[in-house]
Amino acid sequence: MSEDILNLSLTALAASIARREVTSESAVQACLDRIALWQPSRNCFVEVNGDAALEQARACDRHLAAGGKAQGSMYGVPLAHKDMFYRPGVGASGGTEIRRDWIASTTATALSRIDQEGAIQVGRLSMSEFAAGPTGHNIHYGHCRNAYNRDHIAGGSSSGSGVAVSARLVFGALGSDTGGSVRLPAAVNGVLGLKPTYGRVSRYGVMPRSWSLDHVGVLARTASDCAVMMNAIAGADKNDSTASAHRVPDYRAALGQSIKGLRVGVPSIESLGYPIEPDVVAGLETSLAVLRELGAIIVPVQMPDMRSVFFVAETIGKCEAATMHRDWLKSRPQDYSPQVLSRIEAGLTIPATYYLDALRLRKQLTEQFLSNTMANVDVLQMPVMCGRVPSIAETDIDSSGEKVRALVSRLTTLTRPINLFGLPSISIPCGFDPLGLPLSFQLVGFPFSEADLLNVAHAYQGLTDFHLREPTL
Amino acid sequence: MDDGELVQKYAKHTQDFDFTLKRAEELAAEVKQLRDEIRRASVTLSFDNEPSEFITLLEKAAK
Numbered sequence: 353m354s355e356d357i358l359n360l361s362l363t364a365l366a367a368s369i370a371r372r373e374v375t376s377e378s379a380v381q382a383c384l385d386r387i388a389l390w391q392p393s394r395n396c397f398v399e400v401n402g403d404a405a406l407e408q409a410r411a412c413d414r415h416l417a418a419g420g421k422a423q424g425s426m427y428g429v430p431l432a433h434k435d436m437f438y439r440p441g442v443g444a445s446g447g448t449e450i451r452r453d454w455i456a457s458t459t460a461t462a463l464s465r466i467d468q469e470g471a472i473q474v475g476r477l478s479m480s481e482f483a484a485g486p487t488g489h490n491i492h493y494g495h496c497r498n499a500y501n502r503d504h505i506a507g508g509s510s511s512g513s514g515v516a517v518s519a520r521l522v523f524g525a526l527g528s529d530t531g532g533s534v535r536l537p538a539a540v541n542g543v544l545g546l547k548p549t550y551g552r553v554s555r556y557g558v559m560p561r562s563w564s565l566d567h568v569g570v571l572a573r574t575a576s577d578c579a580v581m582m583n584a585i586a587g588a589d590k591n592d593s594t595a596s597a598h599r600v601p602d603y604r605a606a607l608g609q610s611i612k613g614l615r616v617g618v619p620s621i622e623s624l625g626y627p628i629e630p631d632v633v634a635g636l637e638t639s640l641a642v643l644r645e646l647g648a649i650i651v652p653v654q655m656p657d658m659r660s661v662f663f664v665a666e667t668i669g670k671c672e673a674a675t676m677h678r679d680w681l682k683s684r685p686q687d688y689s690p691q692v693l694s695r696i697e698a699g700l701t702i703p704a705t706y707y708l709d710a711l712r713l714r715k716q717l718t719e720q721f722l723s724n725t726m727a728n729v730d731v732l733q734m735p736v737m738c739g740r741v742p743s744i745a746e747t748d749i750d751s752s753g754e755k756v757r758a759l760v761s762r763l764t765t766l767t768r769p770i771n772l773f774g775l776p777s778i779s780i781p782c783g784f785d786p787l788g789l790p791l792s793f794q795l796v797g798f799p800f801s802e803a804d805l806l807n808v809a810h811a812y813q814g815l816t817d818f819h820l821r822e823p824t825l
Numbered sequence: 826m827d828d829g830e831l832v833q834k835y836a837k838h839t840q841d842f843d844f845t846l847k848r849a850e851e852l853a854a855e856v857k858q859l860r861d862e863i864r865r866a867s868v869t870l871s872f873d874n875e876p877s878e879f880i881t882l883l884e885k886a887a888k
Contacts, residue, residue: 663863667863698855702859
């Protein structure tokens with residue numbers, strides 16, 4: 353019975369709870385039982401709040417049993433979130449030693465909006481230190497490990513979000529994405545990860561990594577689940593001046609439209625700027641075949657110099673991180689991992705004029721990307737990563753600055769530029785490599801086109817079953 | 826004075842940070858790469874360009 357519950361989608365479970373076919377308590381208990389089984393080998397939770405979650409679930413069930421209606425689109429559904437979303441009286445370590453015992457005093461807007469839809473938070477999820485690592489390594493709390501193979505990386509920085517959703521420990525999770533931190537863990541664990549347009553979701557009450565590049569995003573197993581979560585969290589926020597007042601569509605209602613005639617831009621492998629491994633290319637071709645079958649038209653496009661875009665984003669990220677970390681870098685350098693320290697320090701020595709030029713270039717580079725690469729297409733299809741999911745050992749590097757930079761560059765070269773552009777992008781599973789680890793691609797859209805991306809993902813999932821595969825312990 | 830020594834002195838003078846010469850040399854190489862990319866790309870910028878134009882672009886480019 354609990355296996356049946358855990359294999360439901362978020363939306364299916366919410367409907368079942370609302371109809372009283374399944375109790376919220378049984379759903380939460382099923383998650384807690386499975387977390388107890390998986391946590392020792394995957395380390396995807398920082399904290400599990402079983403008793404509080406069960407109490408909240410019983411309250412939902414009592415309300416429904418008394419004839420009440422479901423109070424929200426995720427009423428009684430167990431979720432968990434990256435450990436950087438603030439809730440008063442609760443920790444939010446950010447994966448750091450420095451904030452290990454820190455207690456938040458405000459509520460993240462995204463969390464409060466999820467709460468309003470009746471979801472139950474069963475715990476806080478593992479993440480890379482200060483949201484600054486693409487692999488899921490964490491020397492303070494232990495490495496988070498891939499849902500499909502514990503010897504491989506979980507992806508980062510929303511590591512626990514990707515693993516917990518993939519392993520059926522929760523039905524959805526919030527993450528954040530500054531250079532790929534939603535899309536990478538989604539990709540390597542075989543789930544959907546949506547990084548919305550810059551400003552689409554409020555960042556208020558979320559630990560910052562880089563003010564200009566941070567995006568709050570969602571991870572779930574189906575496009576419909578992502579749509580429900582986006583319906584909850586998207587929109588303006590008086591507490592975050594960067595949160596856009598652009599109209600918020602009903603993302604779930606937008607699903608199910610035909611994508612016949614959709615123009616999908618496909619860059620040549622050569623124009624991506626980095627060698628792409630054959631397994632990744634094969635996954636891309638698989639996904640294109642599905643999109644063609646759905647009626648999409650494939651349009652060859654040319655990419656800009658992605659390395660240049662990458663370095664502009666790096667300049668912004670390093671300067672902003674160095675600014676917010678300066679006092680701790682001085683007073684508590686021993687509390688940073690060498691890798692994170694190594695990535696932030698350069699920002700202390702970049703002149704402000706270069707930082708501001710990078711910000712000024714952002715508009716120009718994005719404009720060029722939209723008017724050249726995206727000129728004749730509706731969405732762009734490209735890899736999330738250049739290669740297969742690496743092992744933890746392969747990426748367990750020392751403190752050398754050059755090695756850290758090479759690793760980060762290799763893993764985020766195709767995701768970080770999209771953060772600079774501020775464009776929405778969704779990571780979608782498209783197969784498995786010979787080791788049984790997930791392969792994924794990303795679709796990039798125009799500003800505020802999340803509904804279109806989710807609609808394509810929904811159509812794609814209608815013809816594929818990658819998202820239904822279940823990792824084994 | 827080589828680049829590492831310059832970065833070491835610059836970090837001390839502007840940020841009051843003490844980097845070893847080895848670390849300062851690494852930072853010098855990293856910052857040079859970033860700086861070269863920004864300088865190369867920014868020749869296209871005009872006097873009137875400002876960072877906030879990016880947000881306006883996102884709103885305008887929405888379909």
